[in-house]
Each structure stands twice: as structure tokens, then as C-alpha cells.
Amino acid sequence: MENNNIAVKVDHVSKSFRLPTESTSSLRTTLVNRLKGIKGYTDQHVLKDISFEVEKGDFFGIVGQNGSGKSTLLKIISQIYKPEHGQVLVEGKLVSFIELGVGFNPELTGKENVYLNGAMLGFSVDEIAAMYDDIVEFAELSDFMNQKLKNYSSGMQVRLAFSVAIKAEGDVLVLDEVLAVGDESFQRKCNDYFMERRKSGKTTILVTHDMGAVQKYCNKAIMIKNGEIVSSGKPSVVAAKYRAANFEDIGKDKTNNQENHMTYLPGTNADVPKVDITLLTEDVLNRDETLKFEIVYETIKDIPTGFGFSIIDLTSGGQFSIIDDGAVVENVFTPWSTQKGVVSRVYELPLAMFNNRDFMIVGSVFTGTSDVGDFKQIGYIFTDRGPRFFVRNEDGISGPLLVEKGRFLE
Incomplete structure (x- = not known):
């Protein structure tokens, strides 16, 4: 690839599948149908001219409703399917983990399955041996590695399969709907791993329906609908588009009145068409x-x-x-603006006494008079669109969430 900073380039990729419309066991019937112009199948266009780039170090999210084509796209990136048109270029070694446990043999031991699955991922025996101890330690299965996999509980199998995937140190890690694995303690360990992977600048592509995961881990995202990219950019915006599409489909199920379909992002409307909160710093920060x-x-x-x-x-x-944003002081409303148009304010918030936790910023646009009782909310950003930030300190000291207000930048 010409740009050395690109890890994965998807260039005008299209993919179709043929779906049979009738079943026939007669060669005569098949020939007659062909002569009549009856194909016996329909073409399902799953992906339509998809193009995007994943830069090195990106944690890249791909979202979409069931049947949108996202899993097919992941299989093309992983070289399981070939595109009919276009191409996918990958810089470095790609480790794909599309389904948990694929390639595992229940009659082999846990250790043998690690080597078998590692070989299927493209690693040599020496490479698997070098990562074996890390895989076992992460899966917390050191006492069970010489037992046959069929004697493992389902949770143990999931932990082993997932550990092989994430500890196989490729240049690009591809994951499809595998974040909610194991029990609560193992999920916390996985969460720490993904946060560390983000900070270390390793490239990851994640397909998921979990918009919380998209906003938490990803720095870029795209949404696919009917085989086409319909949204791309900031994870919070893409997640909001995904939720809006789901709400729209619910509306279609309830009524055929097109006027009732959602045309605005949640919290916006015809009078307030835009409400956004955007981080101007990194979203993973420390107390300093x-x-x-x-x-x-x-x-x-x-x-x-x-x-x-x-x-x-x-x-x-x-x-x-x-x-307290200063808009209300001693029950007197001091408006930010009294004119129509775009209003912008920048805030800074010291994190000196924040705990090691995950946070979200939400808020509302108000109008009213000096009487507090007359306030009216006219727009908002809540948990479906609020940007997340994460405080991570090595000492993990607990304390008050906030000891200082944010203050306006002059």
C-alpha cells in the first residue's frame, strides 16, 4: 500500500450470493427452465461498493443490523470469502476470530487445541510455544490443559478460545461479536485487555451490536445498512445512527405512516436540529x-x-x-444565547480527584425566563449519544468523583 500508515484498505468491495428459488432433481426440468429463461435462483447483493481504510493503531468498529452484510465483510477481510469486485489489502499479519471455538477438537486436550488453533491462525509451532504460557495464564486454565476439551465446561471452552485469539500477537486482530464472553471477572479482564490494546496502538477491527463497546473501545466506526456504508466517523455519531435506525424500524412495525418515522437523532427535533458534545482531548486519561x-x-x-x-x-x-454550568445563578437564568443559530462552548475539567472509572457526559438545552419554574428542555444528549471518557491511574486510589467544577476557557 502506498500509505505506510494504513493497516487495512477495503477498496470498492462487492459481494453477492445466489439463493435457489426452486428445487429440482430432474436434468430435463433444469434444461427446460434454462431455455425459458428461468434461472432457479436469485442474486442477493450483500455488499455494494464498500470502501474504507483502517489506519495502524485504530480500534475500528463495524456496526449494522442483522443481514446488513457486516459479517460477510469481515470474512472477506479475513480472506475466507473472495469479493466479486474490488480488493482488500492488509499490511502485516492478520489474526481473525470470527466465531468462538471454530477449529477446536473436543477429543484433543486443551494444550493440543491451542497448538491446533494457532496453526489454523497461521502461526508456526515455535510461535505458538512462545505465546502458550500467556494464553494459559489469561484463560486461568493451567490445571486443565492436559484434559480433553470435551470435559471442559462451556465457560472454560470460551475462555480458552478467546485467549488464543487475543494472545495470538498479529498486526491486525479481527473480532466478530465476541466481547461478552465468560463470567463477570473474566469480562473485566477482557475489558482491561482491550483498554490496554487501545493505548498500545495495536490495530483492531470489531464487529458488534453493542454500542456501549463501540463508544468505549473504538476511535472510528462505520455503519452498514443493506450492504452500503451509511455512516462513518466518530463512534458516538455512528452509534446514535445505529440506534436511530433501530427506532425507525420499530416505528415501521407499528405504523405505515411515513410522517412518524424518525428523521432526527435522539434529543434533536425541528426546533433544535443539532445537539453535540465532543471530546477535545483523548478519552483515556489519568488523574494528572x-x-x-x-x-x-x-x-x-x-x-x-x-x-x-x-x-x-x-x-x-x-x-x-x-x-453547574453557570446558566442558573441564584434562581436567575442567564442565557448563553437569545438568537437563533449555532451556539458553541468549550469546557475543561481537571481530573485530579477522579477515581478509576468509566464516565459519560450528558446534558440538555433549556429555554425559559428568570423564573426557574419556567424552564423547558428543548433538546438533549443522554446515554444513547453521550461521549465516554475513562480515567485510568496505576495506583487506583478511590476518592470523590469531583472536587472542582469545570471552568470555561476564555
């Missing part, structure tokens, strides 16, 4: 750093507006830590 983010909203009417936001502690069950 400062989080900076921008709030942008748009109104189409000349009305007084302000914005209040909150920090949600996702780790301890969704508790709120409210940040």
Missing part, C-alpha cells in the same frame, strides 16, 4: 490530566437558551455528579 470538551447546539428560533450538563459514573451504577 484535564478533560476538555465542546458543547454545540443549534436553534432555529430567537429564544433564550442555555445548556446544563452532568457527568455519569458508569462504573458504579449510573450515579450522577452534576456540574
Whole structure:
């Protein structure tokens, strides 16, 4: 590839499958149908001219509803399928893990299965031996590796298969719907692994229906619908588009009235068509750093507006830590703006006393008068679109979530 920073390049890829429409065991019937122009099958166009690039170090998310073509795309990237048109270029060694346990033999021991699966992933015996101890340690199965796999519980098999996949140190790791594996403690270990993988700059491609995982791990994402890319860019935006598409489909099931279909992102409407919170710093930070983010909203009417936001502690069950944005002081509403158009504010938030937790920023656009009781919410960003940030300190000291308010940058 010309650009040395590109790990995976998907270039105008298309893929179709032939689906039989009738079953016939007669050669005569088949020939007669062909002469009449009856094919006996239909072409299902699964992917239609898909193009995107994954840079080295990206944690790249691919989302879409069932049947959208995302798993087919992953199999093409993994060289299981060949595209009819276009090509996929991969820089370095790609490790693909599309289904847990594929290639495992229940009659072999856990150790033998590690070597068998490693060989299927393209590793030599020496390479597998070098990573074997790490695989066993991560799976927490050192006492069971000489037992046959058929004697493992389903949870043990999942842990071993997943450990082989993530410890096989390729240049690009491809995962398809495999994040929710094992018990709670093992999932926490997997979470730590993915956070560390992100920070270390290793390339990962993840296909998932879990929008929380997309926002937590990914720095870029695309959404596929009916075989085409319909959204790409920031994970929070792509996740919101995915949820909006699901809501739209629910609406279609309930009514045939096209006017009831969702045309705005959650929290926006005809009067407030835009509400966004965007991180201006990295989303994984430590206690010595400062989080900076921008709030942008748009109104189409000349009305007084302000914005209040909150920090949600996702780790301890969704508790709120409210940040006073200065819009309301002693029951008097001081609007950010009284004119229609786009309003933008930048905030910074010191993290000196934040705990090791996962957080989300949410907020609402308000209008009203100086009487607090007259406030009205006219737009919002909640957990379906709120950007996430993660505080990670080596000492793991617990303490108050916030000891200082954010302050406006002048």
C-alpha cells in the first residue's frame, strides 16, 4: 500500500450470493427452465461498493443490523470469502476470530487445541510455544490443559478460545461479536485487555451490536445498512445512527405512516436540529490530566437558551455528579444565547480527584425566563449519544468523583 500508515484498505468491495428459488432433481426440468429463461435462483447483493481504510493503531468498529452484510465483510477481510469486485489489502499479519471455538477438537486436550488453533491462525509451532504460557495464564486454565476439551465446561471452552485469539500477537486482530464472553471477572479482564490494546496502538477491527463497546473501545466506526456504508466517523455519531435506525424500524412495525418515522437523532427535533458534545482531548486519561470538551447546539428560533450538563459514573451504577454550568445563578437564568443559530462552548475539567472509572457526559438545552419554574428542555444528549471518557491511574486510589467544577476557557 502506498500509505505506510494504513493497516487495512477495503477498496470498492462487492459481494453477492445466489439463493435457489426452486428445487429440482430432474436434468430435463433444469434444461427446460434454462431455455425459458428461468434461472432457479436469485442474486442477493450483500455488499455494494464498500470502501474504507483502517489506519495502524485504530480500534475500528463495524456496526449494522442483522443481514446488513457486516459479517460477510469481515470474512472477506479475513480472506475466507473472495469479493466479486474490488480488493482488500492488509499490511502485516492478520489474526481473525470470527466465531468462538471454530477449529477446536473436543477429543484433543486443551494444550493440543491451542497448538491446533494457532496453526489454523497461521502461526508456526515455535510461535505458538512462545505465546502458550500467556494464553494459559489469561484463560486461568493451567490445571486443565492436559484434559480433553470435551470435559471442559462451556465457560472454560470460551475462555480458552478467546485467549488464543487475543494472545495470538498479529498486526491486525479481527473480532466478530465476541466481547461478552465468560463470567463477570473474566469480562473485566477482557475489558482491561482491550483498554490496554487501545493505548498500545495495536490495530483492531470489531464487529458488534453493542454500542456501549463501540463508544468505549473504538476511535472510528462505520455503519452498514443493506450492504452500503451509511455512516462513518466518530463512534458516538455512528452509534446514535445505529440506534436511530433501530427506532425507525420499530416505528415501521407499528405504523405505515411515513410522517412518524424518525428523521432526527435522539434529543434533536425541528426546533433544535443539532445537539453535540465532543471530546477535545483523548478519552483515556489519568488523574494528572484535564478533560476538555465542546458543547454545540443549534436553534432555529430567537429564544433564550442555555445548556446544563452532568457527568455519569458508569462504573458504579449510573450515579450522577452534576456540574453547574453557570446558566442558573441564584434562581436567575442567564442565557448563553437569545438568537437563533449555532451556539458553541468549550469546557475543561481537571481530573485530579477522579477515581478509576468509566464516565459519560450528558446534558440538555433549556429555554425559559428568570423564573426557574419556567424552564423547558428543548433538546438533549443522554446515554444513547453521550461521549465516554475513562480515567485510568496505576495506583487506583478511590476518592470523590469531583472536587472542582469545570471552568470555561476564555
